[in-house]
Ligand SMILES: NC(=O)C1=CN([C@@H]2O[C@H](COP(=O)(O)OP(=O)(O)OC[C@H]3O[C@@H](n4cnc5c(N)ncnc54)[C@H](O)[C@@H]3O)[C@@H](O)[C@H]2O)C=CC1
């Protein structure tokens with residue numbers, strides 16, 4: 001297997017460091033200056049500082065190197081994935097394309113694997129997702145993720161090739177569940193951050209995590225996901241990590257909203273765009289997802305944390 005990673009942000013870089021323990025890897029950055037600087041310093045100072053990139057990672061901005069691989073991990077933000085796939089579709093036919101991003105596209109309301117299927121229909125699409133900070137992966141700390149692929153033989157092959165001594169992949173065929181878990185946990189992480197930033201308390205945060213999981217299961221049921229996927233690594237596992245750790249950018253974004261502080265607009269916050277996508281998906285399917293809805297409004301500055309709290313608490317009482 002010849003492995004390449006498209007997207008040299010924090011996650012793409014972390015994955016390249018980890019997968020290099022299995023052999024040669026290509027890491028593609030869209031910016032040629034950034035690729036040259038990374039190749040010279042063997043470090044991604046902008047997105048993943050203080051982690052050495054091994055010598056067997058080829059760092060390049062030349063797409064030809066990506067197209068020479070048979071297996072390409074896509075570590076490009078979810079809202080940019082569709083354009084990238086559309087632009088490069090003719091070179092990606094027949095390849096294994098593994099989405100590593102977490103989100104639902106605002107324009108199409110598709111998850112990352114559905115985007116692959118739409119733009120490169122004869123590729124083998126898969127999803128790599130679950131609880132994993134890029135820094136932990138880069139440090140080769142023990143990590144367990146879900147590798148979801150509809151084609152079980154291809155999935156098993158990818159599971160074997162992409163696992164490392166410290167990165168343990170669990171195989172699933174439930175691509176929809178894996179897509180939804182990764183996308184929605186970011187939305188709920190923003191809500192958790194708002195809760196803590198606004199000093200609503202840890203009990204309230206536990207309620208948000210639990211009721212957030214109920215929303216994930218509700219939309220999962222409507223879209224045909226399997227319940228175990230949403231309580232597994234790619235659902236509950238990632239939700240638990242991201243809703244409780246300052247290392248999460250989505251959580252920190254929520255903290256800033258809650259505390260009414262500014263936040264660096266150049267940070268990748270997948271949950272903000274996905275909250276809007278999910279709210280539109282919910283409308284389409286006649287679902288009530290109140291936490292996702294308030295996160296969409298909070299992220300776009302339409303409401304403040306107090307209004308969000310009142311909105312959630314004043315809803316009619318109901319069965320759990
Ligand atoms: N950082 C982390 O710990 C983890 C991130 N992820 C997911 O990985 C995805 C990427 O996130 P990060 O690498 O952390 O973000 P990042 O902000 O560190 O890097 C994003 C990268 O995408 C590139 N990029 C942006 N627009 C592009 C375009 N139109 N075409 C090609 N490349 C483009 C940027 O140049 C940058 O290198 C996200 O969906 C995120 O949810 C998943 C697990 C862990």
Ligand SMILES: O=C(CO)COP(=O)(O)O
Nearest residue numbers: 130131132133248249250
């Ligand atoms: O997905 C992640 C951990 O599993 C990273 O979360 P953030 O994008 O919130 O930093």
